[in-house]
Amino acid sequence: MRYDDLADFPCSITRPLVILGDRWTLLVLKTSFTGIRRFNEFQRALGVSRSRLQDRLDRLVDHAILAKQKTPGSAHEEYRLTEKGHDLYPILMAIKDWGDVYMAPEGPPVHYQHRGCSGEAHVRLECDCCGSGLTARDIELAPGPGLLTEDGDRSRPDRAKT
Template identity: 40%
Template structure:
């Protein structure tokens, strides 16, 4: 089954989905972020087929989100987040915050986040880069940007 391609759309959400919109990709990125870098670790944690994991890893490497680093002569690789991939972790943290709020249930969130700068347990808070005020969907107007379609 062929995936729908969104990369040519004049929409940054669609373009991002073209990179990580397949359900396994964010979970692979999550696992690499927390330190699972080898194929067998990823496969065991996710319970994903080897074929699908190979396809997803190749796609994420091709998109510049992950980088392969050989660790023996077979060849075998470890996967590391690139700068581009590390920025996607911010998106995963926002997704986790939504899931914690709406889906965690009585048990509460499965993961807590300790902020390196202050040492406190916190959560992601979207703020305007200019004024520092909270910035959510209802707080913005959408205007055509320089890359907008005519």
């Protein structure tokens, strides 16, 4: 299967990887969350080639994760996170949490602190029904409404391939 064909694969983990699945895209997003908005600022912060950066910014704009806007009172344009873009923050924080545990032998290089109380920010997976904390060992898969059955029918989840 080609990489672009994965966009149609019925999986809510696989589909976003078509957009987000390379390091430069995630680094552009990480940098966006620090307040950087202009092309030259991204290029200076990341050290990525101009063509690669433009490709990643265009992809994020095409998918409404970033919005390209004129800077008020200036000829410059800037890239601003949309609500869809802001919703990606927990993903970056989950990667950060994992990196702090497994790839920071001297301790976290940066603390992500809550402005309100200076506590450390972490991602926590929990059940939306009972609120219990969860790990992969607590999860089981069940067919959802977006999964096609073998005959292409969405109306019978009991006949779906998982």
